[in-house]
């Protein structure tokens with residue numbers, strides 16, 4: 001299969017990027033529900049997506065998605081209790097699930113009460129069981145980009161970058177001295193759609209490294225993300241896009 005490249009969606013500021021990505025989310029959800037009766041999305045964490053989730057839960061968007069047909073997973077998680085302010089699950093719960101009254105059965109959180117390797121293995125089973133006989137293809141994987149060019153929890157110089165298995169892995173980050181849990185790149189790459197949300201000047205160098213420089217996944221792990229026969233969508237503000245080659 002032919003590997004695709006990327007499609008840039010660049011907007012003046014963060015608010016415009018968020019509105020465009022929220023509209024994209026609505027479109028992806030309605031296409032998936034029309035085709036398969038449900039929408040399976042993997043969320044990202046960190047600071048950037050919180051505003052997106054709040055926007056999706058706002059009056060302008062809440063009627064535009066059949067929320068009872070949406071199933072939420074997490075592309076990565078910090079190895080912290082689900083009550084920790086660092087938990088990606090807690091952030092999404094507060095910004096999205098609670099305001100929209102999402103049923104617990106629609107939310108698949110990573111069980112961080114388990115040891116990291118066990119939590120990753122269990123989440124891999126949760127993903128497999130959700131898709132059953134079918135290939136584990138998320139309708140949409142939302143991703144962010146760290147200023148060190150990581151995405152999900154695919155960090156520079158970590159063994160998971162070379163993992164060829166479709167699944168979920170624990171990752172030890174030696175600099176931070178913490179574990180995380182992450183989708184592998186092959187699991188992300190078999191999604192039907194992948195969208196990066198990146199805004200702010202602080203991300204400009206990483207965006208340039210990923211999209212302009214030759215492949216070097218050890219240093220720029222987000223370069224691992226590519227879809228078969230389809231473009232990866234990048235939603236950027238002008239600041240984040242400012243170092244891209246013209």
Ligand SMILES: O=C1O[C@H](COP(=O)(O)O)[C@@H](O)[C@H](O)[C@H]1O
Pocket residue numbers: 044045046047048049076077078088143144145146147150151152153
């Ligand atoms: O650690 C994480 O960071 C990245 C980027 O997050 P941001 O705060 O810089 O927007 C995110 O994609 C990932 O899910 C998260 O765990």
